[in-house]
Amino acid sequence: MFETLHRKFDIAGLEEFTIELNPGDIDEEKADILKAYGINRISFGVQVMDDDMLAQLGRVHRVKDVYQTVNILSKKEFTNISLDLIYALPNQSVEQFQQSLKEALQFKLPHYSTYALQIEPQTVFYKRHKKGLLHRPREEDEVTMYQILKESMAANGVKQYEISNFAKPGFESKHNLTYWNNEYYYGFGAGASGYVPGKRIANLRPLPIYIEKAGSGEKPILEIDKIGVREEIEEELMLGLRKNAGYDERIFQHKFGLSLKDFYSDQLNKLIRQGLLTVKQGVWKLTNEGMLLANLVFEEFILDDHELEEKMRRAKIIDKNLPI
Known part of the structure; x- marks a missing residue:
């Protein structure tokens, strides 16, 4: 596969070439192969630094595999490494999360991605949760975990640049920034x-x-x-506001030919009053509380058909997905 990529594309100038792997999946020989083909960023899914919880999650690796993987990558001089963590796990206490985070941070890696567990329908977790066999932490404990996460990252020189992502300067994920x-x-x-x-x-x-x-x-x-204009506009705000740098209303004007403040005036004013959003020199940002309640903030930018139709009529934009 790597040989094909090199034949078909000029990847010599790639700033970021990432491969994802699980702890324990790599040895020194594989690391040499990745290095030879120009992979310069490794992202691996640790999830939690606790063997019992890894077993509950159905993960096959254990904490010792995390140490082994970091040692191999360091020995082979991979400097751009990202570690994925999950928090608010079933039956996880604040103290357990804090210990897991502390152990993960002692690697002093340049990038960490951290997400609260989402229990999706049609999964084993969901079925066990519905039967009362699996209990998520209390909402206030999840909030505490997130605050500990932010404070611990900052104390270790790993700067938050998105709701769930933290990096040392210059190590922000270019791939993920494309999404946001x-x-x-x-x-x-x-x-x-x-x-x-x-x-x-x-x-x-x-x-x-x-x-x-x-x-x-x-x-x-x-x-x-x-994807119609409706989805593009909604996603523009939902994704852009995830970044700590915020969302510049000039981008909205450039992409859609619309004034963000006019198009979403009611929603933006409401979120400012609620202390969830701020604006300075045309750049809109989530507040600390806004990050905690990000999904509620994003829901404000979803317009019903009537609202969207009226706004688009006034802006003289036609969305083929709407009967206008």
Whole structure:
């Protein structure tokens, strides 16, 4: 695969070439191969520095594998390493999270991604949760964990640049910033997703099915979602406001030919009054409380059909997904 990439694309000038792996998946020989093919950023999913909780999550690696992986990557002089953590795990106490975070931070890595556990429908966690066999931490404990997270990262020189992401200066993920800037990207390979003007594309998985379709001359695509002006506008704010740098209203004007303050005047004023949003020199940012309640903030930017239709009529924009 790496040889094909090198043949088909000029990747010599890539600033960021990331591969994701699980702790324990890499040895020195594999690390040498990655280095030889120009991979310069490693992201690995630790989730939690606690063997019992890893077992509950169904993860096959253990804490010792995390140490082994970091040691190998350091020995092979990989300097851009990201570690993924999950908090608000079932039955996890604030103290347990704090200890897990402390142990993860002692690696002094340049990037950490940290997300609260989301219990999705049709999963084993969801079924156990509904049966009362699995208990999430209290909401106030989850808030405390997030505050500890932010304070601990800052104390270790790892700066927050997005709701769930922290990096030392210069190590912010360029790949992820593409998402949060609502920019276009291509997706190649099994299970990959892409975003191009007017559509989101998801490829088939698993790999054998993808190869079978591609080999027979068919497009190995699972689904294509059409994206209208409505979705573009909503996602622009929901993604852009995730960044600590905030969202510059001039970008909204440039992309859509609209004044952000006019288009979302009621919503923006409401969020400012509630102390969830601030604005300075045209740059809108979530407050600390706004980050804690980010999903509620983002819901404000979802307009019903009537609201959107009226705003678009006044702006003389036509969205083919709306009956106007």
